[in-house]
Amino acid sequence: MHFLENLPLATKKYILDLVEAGCGWLCTKLGIALPPWAMPLLLTLASILIVIVAILAVYLAMFAFMSVAERKILARMQNRYGPNRAGWFGILQPVADGIKMLTKEDLVPRGADKVIHFLAPVVMVAPVLMLPAIIPYGQGMVPVELSAGILYFFALGAGTELAVFMAGWSSNNKYSVMGAMRAIAQMISYELPLVMSAVIAALVAGTLSPTGIVEAQGGYSLGFIPNWFVFTPWGFVACLLFFIGALAESNRCPFDLPEGESELVAGHLTEYSGFKYAIFFMAEYVGMFAINGLLVTLFLGGYKAPFPFLEWIPSWGWFFGKLAFLAFSMVWVRATLPRFRIDQMMQFAWKFMLPMSFAALISAAAWYYAGRGPAAWGLSALIVGIPYLVLGYFCFTRRHTADNRTYLFSE
């Protein structure tokens, strides 16, 4: 139990010890006397490198696994088999895809702005690979302990918008530009409810540090209900809003308008092929994992176990388990829902999600100051419930229901 829990950190320590011992051995062998600051500096650098390598390895492995798992899950939901030819149950499919992507011709349209066309995937992938740095993966397993980690995350996350627009504009293709325009409109609109719902968690936890937010969700009420934010009325709403916002931010169905397969062919990715396309693809998935990781951190208790008797499972196991569940949910949503239309998507963001996030904010404040008891629970539920019904009526039910239609039959 303790062995598994400590495995990642112990491995890191072991490698660092090796480095230290190796350096010491090398220095004595070569007869160099290191200055006193050199060894700590070296170890810090080694530590950073180890963490970077670990994160990259884990995320890329998850990406590879996800790309095949998503297709398999989607296929099963659609009563198909999915990829099952490459390797055992299709497990080698990512390898095959990777080889295909790498060996494909890299096409650049004649009229394209070649520099920006080349830079777009780079600009896309760089911030996305920096996102995972602040997420606490387990007890004491935060790559970078930032006290303003949430801020860092959203600041970096906004960078992908630029990349998408660069991709769309430089391709010199009408579909691409339209896709890019949609992407900008969508990402900016959904950033607001996304940040608002993150703010709620930060307010209640009283900190912008991801670890602090996770720790604020520790413990159990009544001995078995975990104190995760998702199990409060405001937290549930904010969690859903964050999930929807995450779908929109990572351009996934039903918010895949920028790619909008049935309308815009492939949106901003229309003119990308080969490795550049693979980079976009990878950035999308890594971004999806990162934002889901943040969702786990903010509302699903991070690396905390859901029940006291399950605490023997290592904390990082819980984190990745929750992450897997969220990723599955995203695939599940993708298998079920049609895409929004552009105006509906904007209306949904500004007329439904943003007011709802404000309601959740007020509800969280009420819950916080009313003493977190059953009365607070009810009050908070009321504060989010009423806006939900009212907004839901005005945004959907008033205009679109299946009940307001009559069909005439003639014999």
Added chain:
Amino acid sequence: MTALTPEFVLARIQAALPEARVELVPNPSPSGQHALVVDRRDALQVAQFLKNDPELLLDYATNVSGVDYADHLEAVYHLFSIAKRQGPITLKTRTGDRAKDVTVPSLTPVWKSADFQEREAFDLFGIRFEGHPDLRRLLMWEEFADHPLRKDYIAPDDYEYEPTPHGAIVAKSQAHFSSVAHPASSPNA
């Protein structure tokens, strides 16, 4: 469906529009769908009447087709009435000849449904529908010169023939692609 006889329609037309030149052309087929041939100068007027006459209300022009006869081209309209559930009435207009005088009035202003079908007849038969809002080729490309459904149309040989064991076609394709050795051509070519 209540039977609406062309004779009745003809009588209505002649009562309302005495100067319109409409004649009944019998159809020897067991289908019994006799046609009303309208002089092209009166066609638009007659069509308006057929659509609006309260006894006929032929508001639904389902089918428009062109026909190529030896001395003239013909546009055939099959009219139904949804309001009164009757039909079909076959309405025909004829061009003067097949070469120069190939105009008939377009009935698209009366029945929008004739829009694409008149374009198709223009495309494939070369019937010029006067008054059509957008008379362009429908199926063939704009630069195409001939009208493929005319009886005297000669298929061009500038496309690749699917090789078949048939001698004539193989010979034709060989003449066109003389460099291509054709394995299927040996026995019959």
Added chain:
Amino acid sequence: MNLPGSGILKGMAVTAVNFIGSFFDRAHAKRLITEQYPEERPILVETSRSFPFLVFDGDPEKGIRCTACKICEKECPPQCISIVKAKDANGKPILRPQIFDIDISVCMGCQICVEVCPFESIRMDNIYEVSAYDRFGTLVLHKDQLLKSNEYYRQIHPTEAAQTDARIEAVRVKKAAAKAASAKAAAAKAAAAQAAQTQPEPAA
């Protein structure tokens, strides 16, 4: 009035049911109906048809039923059949095809040739793996490739073959009876009997 969002949840329940259900559909009857092609091969129904072939009885050269009457060549809608009558040593045409080619890259498997054949000689095969690397040569099937035995026909289309055999048998009996009659009758009468022997139209 439904709660906003309930329709989406209902839809997600359906996909979830299908997700789980697809793992419990061992018989591949309800949900997972895909056939894993190279490993699993479809069990063709008896009537299944693909391309025509020529039936022979016994010997592929002597037993060939086709008399090169060219009706199928004429009736074939895409004109994919090509027949040349065989000639004997004197150059006189005999009732047998010298060349019988079917271009299956053109053939659309409509089986009109089967319906019009008065000699029960052309029938539909049910092969479905007929890909080739060469579009022009390999997909033209020649007589030797087209000829398949009646036993093969009985194997792939048992019901239809039984009906065909019965018809042929009936014709043979009739012929034999006519022959017996004609043997008894005068030579002049024999000529008349010959005319009556023309094969009946096959039931379409």
Added chain:
Amino acid sequence: MSFHPHTSSFNGVQGAGALDVSLGPQHPSTHGVFRMNVRMEGETITKLQPVFGYLHRNHEKIAEANSWLGSMPYTDRLDYICPITNNWAYARAVEQLAGIEVPERAEYIRVIVGELTRLQNHTVFLGFILADMGAWGSALMYAFREREKILDLFEWLTGARMMVNYMRFGGVRCDLPVGWLEKARAYVETYPAFLDEMERLLTGNEILLARLQGVGILSGERAINGGLSGPVLRASGVDYDIRKVDAYGVYPRLSFRIPRGTVGDCYDRFMIRLLEARESIRILQQAFAQIPAGPTLNPAVKQRGFKPPAGEAYGRIEGPKGELGFHLISQGGEKPYRYHVRPPSLINLTLLEEMCLGTKIADVMVILGSIDIVLGEVDR
């Protein structure tokens, strides 16, 4: 074509903000090689011009060169989603032209296979319109799963899954195989459950409602004038079904209802198909119960070398996509003098621009999907 590396490729811009896009012929959701020249301001359509002919093969010319029977397999390839009804329309037109009687059993078989075809067409429609809306294929795959079972029935009956070549002048080519009726009946019994599943998946879905309701509204009056037919016409509130109006075949003996919409938008077109599928099940159940024994082909009709008397006829049936008619002119010969198809898919597109103006580009795909076209029939 000139090449200017640093200028925009947006040629043909009319006024500020207008963008001309050619949607198709290679586009994921134009249902084939259909093309629309679209002018947009922002994402709003201000002009739309359909362009046809990418799948044109001059079916009518081929038919004029073929025998009457020889055109039958070609009709399979018009609307390749529902070949049997194409066969039926052609056979009915020829039967009108030559005055041929059809045996009763054959009429019942025609109704059974025709309604099965309608079921599969509407099933596939449900899937395709969802794919046009960007639902990632679930509905489409469920639809194809069910269609597969209907196609298996067709293969058993006719020998081919799609290119059936089944109808003949004065009947059908072959009788039902032993056990076919039972299998088909058993299958039809399971079909309502599938429709229920589809309704659970789709009809309550808020996004789907928002995407379909109020989009592409068409009044009944315009629909009639535009010559629209089939479910699209009935969704606009017009009570016109050729099965009732012409009362052909044995339809007068079967009791079924014609659903029609009240609004005429994409949602009504969607729902009309669902309701029609349920009515088809009723028709099928009655036909299974009533089908008599007897011959399936009029023995008086000579299929090979068929020569109808001189004259002309327009015969039509209610195909799954609308009124499918054949205008045939015979001069007494072995080949048709004129053979014209009235393709519902093409004529239902007449009002496409009218429906699309002022909507968003995403709506164009949904409206096109709700009309339900097959390019094999549009271009012929």
